[in-house]
Amino acid sequence: MARYADDLALAHVLADTADSISTTRFRALDLNVDTKPDLTPVTDADTAVEQAIRSTLARTRPRDGVLGEEFGGGTAPAGRGTRRWVIDPIDGTKNFVRGVPIWATLIALLEDDRPVLGLVSAPALGRRWWAATGHGAYAGRHPTSASPIRVSRVRRLADASLCYSSLTGWEERGRLDGMLDLIRRSWRSRAYGDFYGYMLLAEGAVDAMVEPELSLWDLAALIPIVTEAGGTFTDLAGRPGPGENAVASNGPLHPDLLARLGDPRPATA
Structure with a gap:
């Protein structure tokens, strides 16, 4: 500190x-x-x-x-x-x-x-x-x-509250089917959008937040807050740190999120 x-x-x-x-x-x-x-x-x-x-x-x-x-x-x-x-x-x-x-x-x-x-x-x-x-x-x-603040301990997508920005961005990038599948399999889903979903994640009020397109200034401040609260923050390919998109979660849900929504290309260091 x-x-x-x-x-x-x-x-x-x-x-x-x-x-x-x-x-x-x-x-x-x-x-x-x-x-x-x-x-x-x-x-x-x-x-x-x-x-x-x-x-x-x-x-x-x-x-x-x-x-x-x-x-x-x-x-x-x-x-x-x-x-x-x-x-x-x-x-x-x-x-x-x-x-x-x-x-x-x-x-x-x-x-x-x-x-x-x-x-x-x-x-x-x-x-x-x-x-x-x-x-x-x-x-x-x-x-x-x-x-x-601390992220939740929810371990199953069926018990998870999912947050996202909008559906149009996922549709434009050819990932709408994966996003809809994720919504259907989640216990609850809401499109809070922007910074707010990530802060709710860090507080443990929701369990995951995903966005299809972002700039560095959209992400940079959010990453330390989510990760220091015990969460995981990657791009769609599973790479940590700022990218052009975001998959943020409480940790246990992350593999399932990436499997259903993530980039089919393998993650690289």
């Missing part, structure tokens, strides 16, 4: 700043919404939050790289011996735009391209989750009111 104590404290400061901006703009009548080239929405809150976080990191961690959803780039290359902060200023922008309170700022720290710290702050839900390698995973409104 001591190794990342200062970074974790900084992540909370960054989240406090982000929350103060995003909550002011949530449901604002003058919220400015544009469409990015990939046809996803971006608001003035997204850009303001990322700019504020970048400004603080430039002062407090000038040697660290920064990658964000809205401004991309980075001030240091990825690779061995590097530290890089990865920011999603508002994960769940479509919810944010429509006034749905399930959205969050995601803050991650990568060392040698491996996520070692993650923080998810969802101010409209009054909840925050965080973890660092070797520290464990916690949730609460603030570090002073935190509780440790």
